[in-house]
Amino acid sequence: MRFNPFIHHRFLTNAVIALFVSAFILSAYDGERKALADISWLDIVGEGGIVMMTLTWIFALLISRPPGKVTCFLVLGLGLFMFSASLDLFDEWLHQPTNTWLSLIESLPAPIGMVFTSLGLYQWHQEQFVLNRQLKRREAMHREHELVCSITGLYKADYLQTVLKEQLNESQPLQLAAIDIRGFADFNAEFGFIEGDRLLREVSELMIMNCRLTDVVCRYAGDCFMVLMPNTTALQGKELVAQISSALSHCAFKVEGEKHAKFQHATVALVGSEQGDTAHCLSARLHAALQQQKQHRVSHCEAVS
C-alpha cells in the first residue's frame, strides 16, 4: 500500500513545506541579491542537488511508511537537514551580511536533524525485529512496534482500542469477538510456559488464517484473543467465530515429548456495535458476555457431574 502524504501524513508534510518556505523567507529577509557575475553555478548545482535529494528521500518515506514514531523521527530529521541545505542554497543568490543571526545559526539545524534521523533509524531497527515475525500479519493504519505482542506477533489490546475507536466513527456495523482458550492455566502447569507460549503462537496463526483481510486480530490478555470485524453483520460475525472455534478444536497441537496431540477448546463471545457506542462501552459489553459464557459453562459442568 502507498500512503498519501497529504492525507496520512498531513502534519509531517506541512512541517516539511513550512521548513522549506521559512528557509527562503529567512534568507530573503536580510539577504542582498548577488550580481550575476558573483553567482557560482557549480555551487548551485551541488547544493541544489542536496536539497532535491533530501526532498526525494522525505517523499519516499512519506509514501512508503505508515504514520508512527519512526516515520516522524526520520522525516523531521531529514526536514531539518534540508532546512540547513536550503539556507546554503539560497545563500548563493542572496548574500547574508556577516554576523547576522542567520549566518551564525544556519548550520545548526543540520546536526540536530542528523540526531533525529539517527534516533529514527535506531527505532526502525527495533521495529524491524518485531516486523520480521509479523510480516504476514495485518495492520490497520498505524505502526507502533511497542503495541505488538512479542510472543504471538499480534497487536496488543491498546492497538485494538485505537482501531476500534476509528472504526466506530465509520458508522458501519462492526462485530467484536473474544476467544478465550479453556484450561490454559492447567496446560501451562502440565507442560510448562515454553510450550504454553508455543501454543499461543500456533493459536494466533490459526486465527489469522481463519480471519478475513479486513479483520484485526489481537492478543487481549493471557489466553484471551479478540477479533475486530469491521463492516460485518451479527450473522457473519457468528459464522466467523464458529469457524475459528471449530478450527481450534480440530487443531492437533503436538506437545514436545508427548505421544498424543492436544486439542484446544475456546469460550467465545460476540457483540455488535450499537448506535452511539464507544470503544469502552463495546469492550465492557464483550467482557461481560465472555464472563457470562464462562459462568454458563461452569454451571453446565456442575449440573452434568
Ligand SMILES: Nc1nc2c(ncn2[C@@H]2O[C@H](COP(=O)(O)OP(=O)(O)OP(=O)(O)O)[C@@H](O)[C@H]2O)c(=O)[nH]1
Ligand atoms: N505460557 C504463557 N502463559 C501465560 C502468558 N500470559 C498469561 N499466561 C497464563 O495464562 C493463564 C491464564 O489463566 P486463566 O485466565 O485462569 O485461564 P484458563 O486456565 O484458560 O481458565 P478459563 O479461561 O476460565 O478456562 C495463567 O496461568 C497465566 O499464567 C504468556 O504469555 N505465556
